[in-house]
Amino acid sequence: MTLATDTVASPDVERIDAEAVNSAKTRQPLYAARKKIFPKRASGQFRRFKWIIMAITLGIYYLTPWLRWDRGPYAPDQAVLIDLANRRFYFFFIEIWPQEFFYVAGLLVMAGIGLFLITSTVGRAWCGYTCPQTVWVDLFLVVERAIEGDRNARIKLDSASWSGGKLAKRFSKHVIWLLIAVATGGAWVFYFADAPTLLVNLVTGSAAPVAYMTIAILTATTYVFGGLMREQVCTYMCPWPRIQAAMLDENSLTVTYNDWRGEPRSRHAKKAIAAGESVGDCVDCNACVAVCPMGIDIRDGQQLECITCALCIDACDGVMDKLGRERGLISYATLSDYNNNMALATAGGSTSIDPKLVHGTDGKLTDNVVHFHWQKIFRPRTFVYFGAWSLIGVAMLYALLTRDRLEVNVLHDRNPQYVLLSDGAVRNGYTVKLLNMIPEPRVIFVSLEGLPGGTMQAVGIDQPEGRSLAVPVEPDKLREIRIFVRQPAEYTKDGNERFNFVVEDKASFERDVYHAKFNTPENAR
Amino acid sequence: MSEKHIDEISGVSTTGHEWDGIKELDNPMPRWWVWTFYGTIVWALAYTIAYPAWPMISSATKGVLGYSSRQELSTTLEAVSAEQASLRTAIAEKPLEEILGDETLRRFATSAGSAAFKVNCSQCHGSGAQGAAGYPNLNDDDWLWGGDIESIHQTIAHGIRAEGDDDTRISDMPAFGDILSPEEIKQVAAHVVSFTGTPSDAALAEAGAQVYADNCAACHGEQGKGDISVGAPNLADAIWLYGSSEADIAAQVRLPKQGVMPAWQARLGDPAVKQLSVYIYSLGGGQ
Numbered sequence: 001m002t003l004a005t006d007t008v009a010s011p012d013v014e015r016i017d018a019e020a021v022n023s024a025k026t027r028q029p030l031y032a033a034r035k036k037i038f039p040k041r042a043s044g045q046f047r048r049f050k051w052i053i054m055a056i057t058l059g060i061y062y063l064t065p066w067l068r069w070d071r072g073p074y075a076p077d078q079a080v081l082i083d084l085a086n087r088r089f090y091f092f093f094i095e096i097w098p099q100e101f102f103y104v105a106g107l108l109v110m111a112g113i114g115l116f117l118i119t120s121t122v123g124r125a126w127c128g129y130t131c132p133q134t135v136w137v138d139l140f141l142v143v144e145r146a147i148e149g150d151r152n153a154r155i156k157l158d159s160a161s162w163s164g165g166k167l168a169k170r171f172s173k174h175v176i177w178l179l180i181a182v183a184t185g186g187a188w189v190f191y192f193a194d195a196p197t198l199l200v201n202l203v204t205g206s207a208a209p210v211a212y213m214t215i216a217i218l219t220a221t222t223y224v225f226g227g228l229m230r231e232q233v234c235t236y237m238c239p240w241p242r243i244q245a246a247m248l249d250e251n252s253l254t255v256t257y258n259d260w261r262g263e264p265r266s267r268h269a270k271k272a273i274a275a276g277e278s279v280g281d282c283v284d285c286n287a288c289v290a291v292c293p294m295g296i297d298i299r300d301g302q303q304l305e306c307i308t309c310a311l312c313i314d315a316c317d318g319v320m321d322k323l324g325r326e327r328g329l330i331s332y333a334t335l336s337d338y339n340n341n342m343a344l345a346t347a348g349g350s351t352s353i354d355p356k357l358v359h360g361t362d363g364k365l366t367d368n369v370v371h372f373h374w375q376k377i378f379r380p381r382t383f384v385y386f387g388a389w390s391l392i393g394v395a396m397l398y399a400l401l402t403r404d405r406l407e408v409n410v411l412h413d414r415n416p417q418y419v420l421l422s423d424g425a426v427r428n429g430y431t432v433k434l435l436n437m438i439p440e441p442r443v444i445f446v447s448l449e450g451l452p453g454g455t456m457q458a459v460g461i462d463q464p465e466g467r468s469l470a471v472p473v474e475p476d477k478l479r480e481i482r483i484f485v486r487q488p489a490e491y492t493k494d495g496n497e498r499f500n501f502v503v504e505d506k507a508s509f510e511r512d513v514y515h516a517k518f519n520t521p522e523n524a525r
Numbered sequence: 526m527s528e529k530h531i532d533e534i535s536g537v538s539t540t541g542h543e544w545d546g547i548k549e550l551d552n553p554m555p556r557w558w559v560w561t562f563y564g565t566i567v568w569a570l571a572y573t574i575a576y577p578a579w580p581m582i583s584s585a586t587k588g589v590l591g592y593s594s595r596q597e598l599s600t601t602l603e604a605v606s607a608e609q610a611s612l613r614t615a616i617a618e619k620p621l622e623e624i625l626g627d628e629t630l631r632r633f634a635t636s637a638g639s640a641a642f643k644v645n646c647s648q649c650h651g652s653g654a655q656g657a658a659g660y661p662n663l664n665d666d667d668w669l670w671g672g673d674i675e676s677i678h679q680t681i682a683h684g685i686r687a688e689g690d691d692d693t694r695i696s697d698m699p700a701f702g703d704i705l706s707p708e709e710i711k712q713v714a715a716h717v718v719s720f721t722g723t724p725s726d727a728a729l730a731e732a733g734a735q736v737y738a739d740n741c742a743a744c745h746g747e748q749g750k751g752d753i754s755v756g757a758p759n760l761a762d763a764i765w766l767y768g769s770s771e772a773d774i775a776a777q778v779r780l781p782k783q784g785v786m787p788a789w790q791a792r793l794g795d796p797a798v799k800q801l802s803v804y805i806y807s808l809g810g811g812q
Contacts, residue, residue: 029553030553030554030559031553031554031555031556031558031559032552032553032554032555032556033556034555034556034557229557232555232557236555236558413653414653415651415652415653415655416651416653416654416655416662416664419655419662419664419665419809419810420662420665420763420764421665421666421667421763421764422665422666422667422759422762422763422764423762423763424762424763427664427665427809429664429809459807459809460628460631482807484809489763
């Protein structure tokens with residue numbers, strides 16, 4: 001027998017082309033650590049715009065619960081109040097009962113379609129400017145910059161070993177973050193109760209446990225999402241970046257790196273030009289990357305992570321100004337405009353990008369270059385979105401303005417269906433619910449319409465039997481009464497079984513009708 | 526799988542799957558996601574220790590927090606009955622008229638009475654208190670023993686012809702089959718029908734008038750209006766417990782059916798009887 005070594009050496013043995021499934025060559029990490037991002041402070045028109053939006057959105061959020069709105073002595077005077085305990089929602093002059101929740105559903109549908117409309121025209125403007133995640137991260141970054149300094153200082157601090165100074169900075173940053181987070185959670189609960197009362201209760205420790213729980217949860221989410229996770233929320237947790245792909249088309253504005261004028265980028269433009277090389281506007285300074293709160297490079301093209309906050313536009317415009325070149329190397333542009341310009345710069349795709357084709361001899365862009373025109377906002381798609389959006393809005397507004405503030409619901413007794421009385425008359429029982437949906441006490445008149453000879457009487461309401469009852473109903477309340485309707489024997493055989501309960505407020509002329517049925521031994525089933 | 530698929534644009538490896546030219550990138554998961562996943566596992570374990578969870582042979586682990594849904598239910602029920610304690614006391618203490626006058630008490634008593642009715646009374650009187658042949662309809666305005674709240678209470682508390690209750694209501698209509706001749710019974714039945722309708726034979730009814738005056742009017746009254754003090758039914762109204770035809774009436778004269786209602790005071794206690802009274806009173810026939 002030969003030894004194993006001989007076998008290997010044997011030329012007769014064929015080498016099989018096989019590889020271990022977990023060989024180091026194909027292995028890759030299953031998860032990746034977050035890379036820290038240190039966004040540099042940007043300045044420019046978009047940054048300014050974002051400050052304004054931030055002030056408005058935060059202002060709305062924190063101040064709304066403190067607005068007062070006089071509704072008289074029988075309703076709360078908080079302008080916006082979600083009164084879960086009493087199941088009422090107050091919004092300035094509008095009061096919504098639970099059965100009117102469709103208004104809120106309608107608003108959500110409008111918000112959805114509005115988001116489609118905005119996205120199809122100006123891209124992910126929601127993400128970049130008004131999303132709470134964006135606004136709060138911005139706020140948290142303000143704190144971070146104020147304490148730890150701008151990008152370079154922060155990078156340095158992060159890599160420095162722990163010292164008293166670093167500890168103090170980190171500690172104060174996180175404390176302020178937590179305070180903001182508490183204020184955020186704290187503001188939320190004010191929407192659900194009378195704000196001044198609740199504030200006193202919160203401070204004195206006598207508020208409901210659910211209020212403290214809510215504040216604790218929202219404090220945690222605000223602190224974790226705004227301070228610690230930031231861009232991870234947008235990239236990994238939020239579904240909207242995925243959905244937006246369906247909303248965007250070639251005429252939607254997105255933050256675009258115009259490589260048709262930027263490439264070939266060069267860090268040493270003068271040398272390159274001297275060497276006779278063609279050079280684009282991009283000087284590869286990485287300013288756009290440094291300011292990006294998502295930590296991406298917009299020059300890699302449109303990507304999932306980009307929230308279109310436009311800070312890279314500000315950064316790049318600043319650089320272009322310094323270099324004396326035209327602004328807009330990074331700009332809001334549509335794909336169709338971009339493609340046009342790219343065709344110009346590559347002579348219809350026949351060459352690689354040649355900056356000379358889009359730049360005049362003075363270094364300015366030529367007139368052939370296409371810029372975004374506002375008329376492109378108006379296209380069939382946006383008309384459809386806007387049409388659907390405004391249709392729902394108008395329908396809801398109409399429904400709101402014409403809605404009833406006085407309603408009647410009636411439940412006809414089924415067991416027994418009718419009661420034969422000793423004088424041969426027939427009696428039917430009804431549970432009548434009167435809804436007084438305004439914050440004023442009212443006397444509501446309930447009367448019979450039709451049903452010849454019919455009279456009625458209500459349990460617990462001391463009024464003589466007749467065809468009409470005056471029922472006092474408390475402000476903003478439902479009153480349930482039992483009504484017995486009686487029809488004398490001489491009428492019951494007429495088979496006239498349909499009649500109406502009419503409820504009226506004789507002061508405001510509001511009126512509601514319920515079409516009821518009267519059962520007699522002849523028609524009962 | 527041995528081959529490594531790399532997406533050209535992103536430089537990221539793909540899973541190797543392709544749908545209509547679209548490939549799935551195989552980006553690594555963020556590490557916090559993995560930690561969150563581990564966190565949920567730890568949470569689940571802690572949960573099964575804190576709460577009843579693991580099935581054992583005869584029962585399950587109790588959980589260190591000692592929670593049980595049965596315990597929660599009884600706590601809730603205790604809280605509810607504590608909330609209702611003042612209402613119950615008020616109903617036990619106050620007279621019926623006062624309970625009827627107080628909207629809160631009346632509503633509570635009506636609901637409680639309705640529930641008690643379903644359990645104890647519906648077997649005979651029907652779930653809607655509509656009665657049946659031989660069992661009075663409690664919705665109508667015809668009362669054998671009176672329809673005011675005190676009379677209703679008395680009837681429920683002590684029953685009708687209830688054995689073992691000294692205060693029970695008793696009305697004893699004699700079996701006239703032993704007293705009157707069959708012809709007289711026919712006559713009186715025709716006469717009774719004539720109170721409210723048209724008898725089959727006017728002459729028969731006329732003949733029955735004397736028989737009625739001699740034998741029936743003492744309890745049922747000359748006009749057949751009945752007498753609630755002795756539980757004699759009104760024969761001049763539209764409501765008939767045992768049928769309204771001449772044959773039915775004749776049968777009832779010959780050998781009367783005598784319904785029995787149990788006395789409930791001893792079984793249910795006075796508060797429950799009061800609640801039942803308020804419920805019955807509220808059905809529409811209360812006077």
